[in-house]
Amino acid sequence: MTVRPLADPQPAGLSDGLIDRLVGLIGPSAVLTTAEDRVPYLKEWRGRYQGQAPVVVRPGSTADLAAVVRVCAEAGVSMVPQGGNTGLVGGAVAGADQVLISTDRLTAVRSLDVVNNTITVEAGVILQSIQEAADAADRLFPLSLGAEGSCRIGGNLSTNAGGTGVLRYGNARDLTLGLEVVLPDGRIWDGLRGLRKNNTGYDLKHLFIGAEGTLGIITAAVLKLFPKPRDRATALAAVPDPDAALALLTRAQAGSGDAVTGCELMCRQVIDFALEHIDGVVDPLSGRSPWYVLIEFTSPAAPRQGAGLTSQMETVLAAAFEAGEVTDAAIAASDGQARALWFIREAIVDGQRPEGGSIKHDIAVPVSAVPRFLTEAGAAMDAYMPGIRPVPFGHLGDGNLHYNISQPVGMDRDAFLAHWDPVTRIIHDITAGLGGTFSAEHGVGRSKRAELATTKAGVELELMRAVKTAIDPAGLMNPGKVL
Ligand SMILES: Cc1cc2nc3c(=O)[nH]c(=O)nc-3n(C[C@H](O)[C@H](O)[C@H](O)COP(=O)(O)OP(=O)(O)OC[C@H]3O[C@@H](n4cnc5c(N)ncnc54)[C@H](O)[C@@H]3O)c2cc1C
Incomplete structure (x- = not known):
């Protein structure tokens, strides 16, 4: 593999001829060119960038998406994949000489195997829809984050999304068994395997997960499912400082039989912002503390009388109180109360805006x-x-x-x-x-690209560039992002 500098983004090359070819491939309704139709795809969540793609294409199948990529590659036009457009680093922003390829019509759940504990979904399925499909089959898909009602699984995988369940279940990478990817020249790599063991050389799926669309477009994935939790305990604990918060986490992991699935730290100021600016946020504790921990235990085992997770939570918090790690705490007594505690955590992003x-x-x-x-x-x-x-x-x-x-x-x-x-x-x-x-x-996207270049060691950057050059020698797939 030769290490070469990356090709610069291609100059403008969006001819009417290209747009006509795209229309010929996937039909006029799937090729958006009017300003009005393109607006939702050109906005960026934080408003730091303005997308300028003159055309947005919405293929409805892997074969169509591959055909679109092939035509763009032949024309030397660069492409920007987009899922739910909720990314926070400008990765899905397309320039005036680029084709934006949306996955928002790739929305099929292809299969669900309750014995293998897997679900096979297309890249445009909204994260929350995957959670719901798993739930309907009495299973859990544990990836969960604030944008789950809008983000799409292809975007989650491309950013290796984290969220609130990583502590127990891992991030998007850990939840993926197989992928289907359209490469920058339009070839399709079918790696849609539901295998938990497969030691046959390089594990290529990991190159595409977290690549932020710079190596190809993920079109489908095989994801892991888990038994659904049957018991849950959620508490908000006031702690004097972050050392005490960590001591509480360690104590909870040991005292719950490793049932801790969430452990969120919040400073008082950010809770004050949520209380002040977001309707429906309630502080269940009467005093004020500089720091708070929202902690949740879950278990697939149904609670037994007096031996469920709530009693374990009480025991853990009582011991933490004795040790001075916790000064006050509230344990949710119902699902509604648990949701109210999580709502504090969810509201703190919007609560900062008016400040x-x-x-x-x-x-x-x-x-x-x-x-x-x-x-x-x-x-x-x-x-x-x-x-x-x-x-x-x-x-x-x-x-x-x-x-x-x-x-x-x-x-x-x-x-x-x-x-x-x-x-x-x-x-x-x-x-x-x-x-x-x-x-x-x-992720890195556009906004943290310079930081990556200055902080990664030379060998690591060279390897990353070599991978990019090997898979996308013309530099047409989401150029100007990550590297
Ligand atoms: C309110 C809010 C809360 C959030 N909370 C979290 C959180 O807790 N944890 C977390 O990790 N993130 C969080 N995010 C960030 C964001 O939701 C995630 O990064 C999400 O995974 C992006 O998914 P998306 O479908 O919106 O991707 P997009 O924004 O559309 O794209 C993100 C990147 O992936 C690429 N891409 C998209 N689809 C594909 C594909 N099919 N193939 C190849 N490349 C593709 C794009 O080119 C871009 O580089 C949050 C965002 C918001 C707005």
């Missing part, structure tokens, strides 16, 4: 290093700007924090956001110093 500019980070460090990261980052931010308001929260059990920083009260929004790069440099340097990563679950 003005927010500089956001998606970092991960080893779980044991989370307290040190928070101490160092908090001190660095205090020193950087008086009144700056870090509002950290995230998946404690995965060492993944959304280290968001709200502007000082009264400061001009744009003046604050002008500090994005220096603030991010400080946060990412602290992360790197602790052996962490600047992108835990959202």
Whole structure:
């Protein structure tokens, strides 16, 4: 394999001839060219980029998608795959000389095998629909995240999405057994195997998972299913500091028979924002604490009288209280109360918006290093700007924090956001110093591409470029993203 620099994005090449060929292949209703039709595909979730693709194609089958890719490749026109368009790093944004290929018509659940515990779905199936299909078959598909009503599984796999169930079930990569992919030249790789063991050389599916559409377009996947939880206990615990939060997690893992499926850390400030700005958020605890842990146990075993997960949660929290790790706690007594506790966590993203500019980070460090990261980052931010308001929260059990920083009260929004790069440099340097990563679950896309180039070691970058060049020698698949 020769290591060569990547080809630059192709210059404009969208002729009427190309659009006519696309229409001829998949029909006029699947080739969108009017501004009105294209608008939903050109918006970016955070409003940081404006998509400009002159044409959006919506193939309805793998064969059609492969034909579209072949025609674009022959014309030397670059392509941008898009799923639910909920990504947060600009990966699905297409430029004025690119064809945007949406998977939103690839929505079939091809099969579900309850004995093999697998579901085979097309790339455009909405994540929540997969959860519902699994549920209807008395199974669990555990990938769960805030955008699950809009994001599509091809996007989840391409960003190797995480979410709230990673601690127990792993991320999107861990949940995938097989893939079907259209390569940048239009060939189809059929790797749709439902095998749990298969040691026959390189495991190619892992190249496409997390590749953010730079190596090909995922068109279908075989995903793992699990027994459905029959018992659940959810609690919100007030803790004095992140060290105590970690001690609680460790205690809970041992004391629940490893039943911890979720462990989310939230600072008080971010809960205050949710209480202030989002209807329906209720704080079940009367006092105030600097930090909170939302912790959930689940088990596929039905609860036995007096020996279910709620009683285990009570025992764990009582012992944590004795040890000074927890100062107050509320255990949900019903599914409704559990949903209300999760609603606090879900509301904290929207709760930050009315507080003005927010500089956001998606970092991960080893779980044991989370307290040190928070101490160092908090001190660095205090020193950087008086009144700056870090509002950290995230998946404690995965060492993944959304280290968001709200502007000082009264400061001009744009003046604050002008500090994005220096603030991010400080946060990412602290992360790197602790052996962490600047992108835990959202990916690299367009917005963190420069960071990747400066932080990955030379050999690692060379290998990544070599893989890209081997699979996409003309550089036509989502150029300008990741690498
Ligand atoms: C409110 C909210 C909460 C979120 N919470 C989480 C969270 O907890 N954890 C988490 O990991 N993420 C989270 N995200 C980010 C986002 O939802 C995920 O990255 C999601 O996996 C993206 O899926 P999508 O279908 O929207 O992909 P898109 O945004 O459409 O695309 C994302 C990337 O994948 C590529 N792509 C899309 N489909 C394909 C395909 N079929 N083949 C090849 N490449 C493809 C695109 O080119 C792009 O680079 C959140 C986003 C929002 C808005």
